[in-house]
Each structure stands twice: as C-alpha cells, then as structure tokens.
Amino acid sequence: MSAFISFEAVSKSYGDVKVIDGLNLSIERGEFVSLLGPSGSGKTTMLMMLAGFEAPTGGRIVVDGKRVDHLPPHARNMGVVFQSYALFPHMSIADNIAFPLKMRGMPKAEVGTRVKRALDMVQLSAASGRKPAQLSGGQQQRIALARALVFEPEVVLMDEPLGALDKQLREHMQLELRELHKSLGLTVVFVTHDQNEAITMSDRIAVFNSGKIEQIDTPQLIYSQPNTRFVAQFIGETNLMNGSVAESHDDRASISLGDGTRVIGRTHKSFRPGEQIVLSVRPEALTIGDVAPGLNSLPAVIEDLVFQGDHTRVHLKSGGSKLAARVTGQNHGYAVGQSTHVSFAPEACAVVPQ
Template sequence: MQDPFISFEKVSKSFGTFNVVDELYLSISRGEFVSMLGPSGSGKTTILMMLAGFEKPTSGKIFVGGRQVDALPPHKRNMGVVFQNYALFPHMSVAENVGFPLKMRRMPRAEADGRIKRALDMVQLGTMSERRPSQLSGGQQQRVALARALVFEPEVVLMDEPLGALDKKLREQMQLDIRELHRRLGLTIIFVTHDQGEALTMSDRIAVFNHGKIEQIGKPSEIYDHPTTRFVAEFVGETNLIMGTIKQSGDGRAIIQLPSGSTLEASAPNLNAGTQVSLSIRPERIRSGKAQAPANILSGTVRDVVYHGDHLQLLLDADGHQLLVRSDRAVKAPEAGQKMDFSFAPEDCWVVAQ
C-alpha cells in the first residue's frame, strides 16, 4: 500500500470509564472508499466524529495528508461531512445551503454561482435551487447534503449513515449514485453504516467494528467469504455456524470433528489439532442432494419453508444443528417434515475462531 493518506495511530476515546474506541490503528489511502461497519455503540460514529473534529481523542494521533489534525478545529479541516439527518440549514434555500461552504471560503460570487449550479446538476436538483429544504423529499434533501459536502472539493468526505432514513429503493439508487461520484471525482470516502449490504456493495474496503476495536478489515469479498472471527461471520450476511474441534489440519484444509462424531472438511488456516473452532457456511452455499463429490454431506429434516419471493429459505434440523439454507426457486420446493440430503463443498465453508 502507498503512503497512507489518513492514519489513526493508537487512537482511544473514552467517555468516563467507558472506552468507546480502544487503541485504534487504521490507514486509508487517497481515493479509497472505506466503510465502517458495526452495530450501534461499536465506536464507528465516534471515529468519524474524531476525524471531522467534533470529538477529541482521549489519546493517540490522527494524520491526514501527513499533517497531524487531532488538535485542529473542525472548520480548518476541509472535510465534507454528510449527516444521517442531512443537517440542512432550514432557514436557507437549497442554493444558499450548497453555497455556504463557498461563502465561508470567500469565493467570488460569479465563480460560486457556477459551482453551485454544477453541484446541483450533478445530483439532478438543478431546478430546485430556490426551494427550502422543508419543501423537498427525503431523497432530495439527501442529495442537497451531498452536493453541499462536495461543492468545495474536499479531499475527504465523511458520511455518517447517510442513507439510513431513506426507503429501500431510493437507498439502492443513492448507493449507486455515491459509488459513481466516488469513481468520477476520485474522492476519499469514509462511510459509516450498520447495513452490511450497503457496505458490501459500495466499499473498496470494509472495517468491521465491535466494542471499539476493528474485528476485521479487508475487501468486501474477503470479509464475506473469509471472515476471521465469529462476530464478523454473523454480522456480515447470514451464516450457519457449526461448532467442533480440529482433528487434523494443513495445506489450507482441515478436518473438523463434530460433537456427534461425524467429520466435515473445510478451508482453514493451519491450526493445532484439538482447537475449538466454529465452521461458517453461507446459506446460499448449501445445495440440496448429494451433488458434487468430494463434499460434506448432511442429512436432516426440513423444519420450515419460508417464501421470500426470489428464493425460499429452508430451516433444517441436521445432526442436532439448525441450518438455514437458501433454495433456488427453480428447484421443486420441499415440504416441512420431509427428509433431505444437503451438501456443501469444503472450499465454501470456513473456519473462524471461537
């Protein structure tokens, strides 16, 4: 990785005796789109607020572009911030809202007007410039907030759950819009969310937070396919966890012994025999029937079949485990109570630390 553009060095933040952020190290390159994913209270918003300057770290240092910023007041940091509730100024028109950062920079009127117009056109709100924020829909307000955070061409854009208040369809449209803007303008974006789907579709890298610490950081595919901890496996996407002990391991594979006595083969780092582990298998990786060999085969009883429109979700009792299976609509739907065989390939299940 090139020289980091933003870096957190051993940054901690505590309120009273409670550590919200605990000795965080994090480096972000210029032009990167990094999502901070985690449940509420995991410290992700606090990290964003420290980067924006609204909170001061209890200890540690924050660098942006080689300059230490943690003592700098927010108005000198030159970062665009998009808030969850948009934080548009209700007493100003859309154009005045977008023009605010330009006015603060004493930009000449003519140049500022041109920039405001381009920014509003970029978010397809060119015709709304004279309206008040209260006269706009949630999605339009969000786009104004985006235009306002981008119009002064900041190097870093911070987004705090910006799509949280939008309905599903609009949210997906905005995800694509933001990703497109990121690519086109070469922005460095730090995006806080608790929605794993959003993080997976938009980011270059995802940092999964839990209790003020990074559980895992990596590309979306790494996070989803190879979670390193049980928390990440459960938080990002749906998964089945099966507990067992390592019987033998090596060469990226491991044989895991289940409490029932049967064994499963899985992808795994090298681990000592006897280590207690969990196996993570995504519901969509489990197939009905004894398909591809060599494979892990489980047989069980269908407990419940849930209709999801584009797919079916099966709840399966197998070997004392409850498994979720995502079943294609093309396959004939099984019925509750039916006995079935299921299989999954060793490369599709992954060993995570207990």
C-alpha cells in the same frame, strides 16, 4: 506508498468508559471505506474524531502526511454529510450549498460557478430557489451531499446519510453515491450499521465491535472469508456449527462435529488439534440432495419450507445443528419431514475461533 488517512493507536474514552481502544486503520486516496458495526461499537466516534468534532484521548490521526488531530474541523478540508442532512430551513437550496464557500471567503463569482456545478452534479439545478421543506427526503440528501462536495474537500465523511430514506430510495441513492465516488475520485469514509449498504458501496469494509476492528477487507472477503464468529454472524446470514479441530495444514482443517462427522473447512490462521471452533457456511452454499465427490456431506431432515419470492428457504436439522439453505424456484420437490443430505464445498466453509 504511505496511506492517505492513518489512525495510529487511536483511543477515545469518556471518563472511565473506553469507546475506542488503540485502534489502527489506514485508508488509501480515492478509497470508499465503510465503518460497519452495531450501535455503540465505536464507528461514529471514529468518524467524529476524523472530522474534528471529537478529540482522541490517545494516538495520532494523519491525513496526507500531516497530523490533523489538533486541528479544528474547518481547517481539515473535509466534507461531512449527516443522517439529518442539517440543511438551513430558512435558506434557499443555492444558499445552503453556497454557505461553506462564503464561510471560506470565496469571491462571489466563484461561489456562483461552484454552486451551479454542484447542483448539476446531483441533478437538482431546477431546485436552486426552493427551500429544503419543498424537497423530498432523497432530494434533501442530494443537496446535503452537494454542500459537502462544493468546496472540493480532500475527504468526504458520511454518518448514516441514507438512514432516513425508504428502502427503494435508499437503494437508488446507494448507486448514485457509488457513481459519484467513481467519477470524482473521492476518498469517502462512510458509517453505517446496514450490512447490505456497506457491501454494495464499499471498496473495503471495517467491521467494528466494542471499540475494535474485528476485520477489514473487501466486501467479497468479508462475506466469504470471515475471520471471527462476530463477522460471520454480523455480515449477512450464515449457518454456524460447533466442532473441534482434528488436523490443520496450511489453509485447510479437518473438523470433527459434535456427532463425530468429519468435514473439511478453509482457515485463515493455524489451529491446534483439539481447539474448539465454529464453522460458518452461507445458506446459498448448501446443496440439498445428491452429493458430488469432494464435497462435505451431512445427513439432514427438512423441518420447514418458506417461499420468499425468488427463492425458497429450506430449514433443516443435521445432528445438533439447525441449518438454512436457499433453493431457487417453487417446484423444488422437497417436503417437510423428508430425510436428505446437505453438502457444501470446503472452500465455502470458513473455520473461525469459538
């Protein structure tokens, strides 16, 4: 089965500056795919090319079997939600939502029916007669979403739509958007620089770096099995240790660390003996103290303890590496200066190129 949305060798340059470089990306119908990356990585440019606000320098964009990169935005049947909401301040909420329907020449009776349904969907029917300035930031965000959905687009594009909200409201809206995506079967392409947001909401995440996709995978695999050092560092928090490959077989490798300690890690590609690599181990995968059989183990010294509410962050030094672990509760019994061991399962240790 062919993909619903396909970027095929798409490039974008501004003068001599190449922002997107021969990029390929496929999205299935009904998927929620987040484009995640730092500022300037190309993710918003990709979204704007899909929306029709930017034209690719090279390559093709195909939606539902039809090439769309030559079509104007209004001919692509896509709803767009921006961070700024872009609501018309002089119009009522109902008129804001009705605007794209009127621009498409829809009969007045049908416009009224659809606007009511869209307001019901975002649970703001009582606000239909108000102006945007009379609503909270979260309510305005929901109205912008209703306007993007009211004409029943094939695809909904969102560019940092939650960026202006406070933390509590942002997390609430993440769950609301997830529920809307599931209940309506929408195809959503969502741009964000917030790792937690992407992990919470997405079916798959495409991690952008310097105009290329470093990895596209489910949130679980992006987090637990990063393919590159950039992905390991950009998604969540991780411990990085430099080493070299002693042996590599199938999806496992024996790694020699700087102090000569040997550990076993999980690989996603074959490595040559002697190749310089980086180990990535998440803080929650580290166990302090007694070592169970089959686990990697490193001698370590506790350098600091930081209480953070639901867990304590333990800073350690092992050989030439600074490590961080998380332990639950306050009564853990550890002390600064204590000599101990940190251990971790080979499955929790990702081997990535240096």
